[in-house]
Amino acid sequence: xxxxxxxxxxxxxxxxxxxxxxxxxxxxxxxxxxxxxxxxxxxxxxxxxxxxxxxxxxxxxxxxxxxxxxxxxxxxxxxxxxxxxxxxxxxxxxxxxxxxxxxxxxxxxxxxxxxxxxxxxxxxxxxxxxxxxxxxxxxxxxxxxxxxxxxxxxxxxxxxxxxxxxxxxxxxxxxxxxxxxxxxxxxxxxxxxxxxxxxxxxxxxxxxxxxxxxxxxxxxxxxxxxxxxxxxxxxxxxxxxxxxxxxxxxxxxxxxxxxxxxxxxxx
Amino acid sequence: xxxxxxxxxxxxxxxxxxxxxxxxxxxxxxxxxxxxxxxxxxxxxxxxxxxxxxxxxxxxxxxxxxxxxxxxxxxxxxxxxxxxxxxxxxxxxxxxxxxxxxxxxxxxxxxxxxxxxxxxxxxxxxxxxxxxxxxxxxxxxxxxxxxxxxxxxxxxxxxxxxxxxxxxxxxxxxxxxxxxxxxxxxxxxxxxxxxxxxxxxxxxxxxxxxxxxxxxxxxxxxxxxxxxxxxxxxxxxxxxxxxxxxxxxxxxxxx
Numbered sequence: 001x002x003x004x005x006x007x008x009x010x011x012x013x014x015x016x017x018x019x020x021x022x023x024x025x026x027x028x029x030x031x032x033x034x035x036x037x038x039x040x041x042x043x044x045x046x047x048x049x050x051x052x053x054x055x056x057x058x059x060x061x062x063x064x065x066x067x068x069x070x071x072x073x074x075x076x077x078x079x080x081x082x083x084x085x086x087x088x089x090x091x092x093x094x095x096x097x098x099x100x101x102x103x104x105x106x107x108x109x110x111x112x113x114x115x116x117x118x119x120x121x122x123x124x125x126x127x128x129x130x131x132x133x134x135x136x137x138x139x140x141x142x143x144x145x146x147x148x149x150x151x152x153x154x155x156x157x158x159x160x161x162x163x164x165x166x167x168x169x170x171x172x173x174x175x176x177x178x179x180x181x182x183x184x185x186x187x188x189x190x191x192x193x194x195x196x197x198x199x200x201x202x203x204x205x206x207x208x209x210x211x212x213x214x215x216x217x218x219x220x221x222x223x224x225x226x227x228x229x230x231x232x233x234x235x236x237x238x239x240x241x242x243x244x245x246x247x248x249x250x251x252x253x254x255x256x257x258x259x260x261x262x263x264x265x266x267x
Numbered sequence: 268x269x270x271x272x273x274x275x276x277x278x279x280x281x282x283x284x285x286x287x288x289x290x291x292x293x294x295x296x297x298x299x300x301x302x303x304x305x306x307x308x309x310x311x312x313x314x315x316x317x318x319x320x321x322x323x324x325x326x327x328x329x330x331x332x333x334x335x336x337x338x339x340x341x342x343x344x345x346x347x348x349x350x351x352x353x354x355x356x357x358x359x360x361x362x363x364x365x366x367x368x369x370x371x372x373x374x375x376x377x378x379x380x381x382x383x384x385x386x387x388x389x390x391x392x393x394x395x396x397x398x399x400x401x402x403x404x405x406x407x408x409x410x411x412x413x414x415x416x417x418x419x420x421x422x423x424x425x426x427x428x429x430x431x432x433x434x435x436x437x438x439x440x441x442x443x444x445x446x447x448x449x450x451x452x453x454x455x456x457x458x459x460x461x462x463x464x465x466x467x468x469x470x471x472x473x474x475x476x477x478x479x480x481x482x483x484x485x486x487x488x489x490x491x492x493x494x495x496x497x498x499x500x501x502x503x504x505x506x507x508x509x510x511x512x513x514x515x516x517x518x519x520x521x522x
Contacts, residue, residue: 020342021374029371040359101355109349110372
């Protein structure tokens with residue numbers, strides 16, 4: 001029931017700066033809010049950590065999966081799944097949902113430049129991906145005895161950041177091309193096949209050499225090749241360089257699509 | 268001397284071939300509450316959206332306290348507070364965190380105590396840990412208005428601020444709007460409510476088909492148009508603002 005209360009009118013708000021805020025102030029506010037949202041989003045946390053760990057343990061649980069590739073490759077596959085999950089089901093879904101609700105329109109009427117709104121969200125996703133990578137690598141070391149040199153850990157984290165650009169740009173492209181959050185949810189799940197599952201066969205000819213070639217140069221395949229190389233720097237070869245180049249090309253293309261067709265409002 | 272809080276000149280906004288705003292010009296004085304009245308699709312929200320920077324006008328100029336909003340959107344946005352027609356915030360944030368976020372975006376650092384004080388002022392102190400979606404319609408509108416004014420802007424833009432509210436909540440919000448004006452700020456609001464226009468606004472513009480048809484005080488509009496044939500045709504007894512509105516914009520129901 002509505003209870004009429006005495007009116008207290010805000011006539012003197014706190015401090016009146018009447019100036020355009022500085023970029024660090026805007027970023028601080030956005031990052032704090034976006035990190036809070038990320039930490040409170042149970043679905044995002046589950047996708048970030050549980051899913052890649054389940055896949056990691058599954059890939060090491062059966063001899064069948066050893067046919068897919070060496071131990072580093074299977075760790076790379078778990079990392080790739082984690083990145084794809086965070087970017088496609090996490091990032092793009094959150095953006096689509098917030099767009100439908102009008103969250104972005106409310107942010108856009110503030111002095112925050114639009115690029116800061118999206119950059120803040122992307123930085124939070126990159127941080128989530130790095131945290132996921134740390135957890136997966138520690139689990140791989142503790143439970144599957146996949147130990148890396150310090151140089152390999154460093155290179156792997158650099159490549160994870162690099163690879164996250166590919167998957168986040170795919171997520172941006174999806175949310176740029178698809179307006180409805182429900183449709184995006186459905187398409188995002190299907191997108192796992194070309195983006196992640198296909199790449200699982202990039203070191204295996206069990207479905208023939210043509211399939212292996214397609215798999216190797218798929219987005220997931222290039223990232224898995226790149227991460228496998230990073231985890232074993234002595235084996236970094238021309239294929240790894242090519243994987244780096246192709247994943248860069250994928251990032252540029254998908255980011256271009258995502259920026260070109262992205263709309264801030266749902267209507 | 269009283270200056271102008273907002274100057275809009277010959278504003279035009281198009282959606283493809285459709286012209287939503289067609290040469291709108293208006294001035295809003297400091298400390299003035301200015302109402303935009305119009306049927307659905309008249310161009311009120313598009314006009315507001317262009318001033319807020321959500322829509323890119325095809326032509327025209329927008330000066331907010333002499334700052335060119337089209338050339339310098341950042342500084343111009345710092346001078347306005349906005350309450351959108353339907354507002355939503357990140358569902359994972361508590362309302363105290365929402366206030367902190369938006370204060371931060373305007374460069375206003377707030378302590379937890381200051382946030383609590385602000386929420387208490389609008390009778391939401393006990394709701395500080397709740398989510399926006401858990402608030403009632405009236406509470407959501409009060410919070411939105413608080414966020415729109417958290418940086419003490421000289422110009423506040425309110426898009427149908429009382430739509431969907433019960434009479435008590437609407438009266439409360441009118442008092443808050445009046446309070447904002449008393450602190451020297453100007454307000455541009457859109458509304459469908461003639462009662463709101465008469466109770467709250469110093470001046471009112473009636474819009475239709477993207478154009479401003481007439482501007483004056485509510486009483487001045489009645490006086491100016493009380494003998495128009497179209498107005499007399501719809502009047503039932505003494506001419507009211509609603510009669511003027513329907514007389515100027517027609518009886519057709521808009522989608």
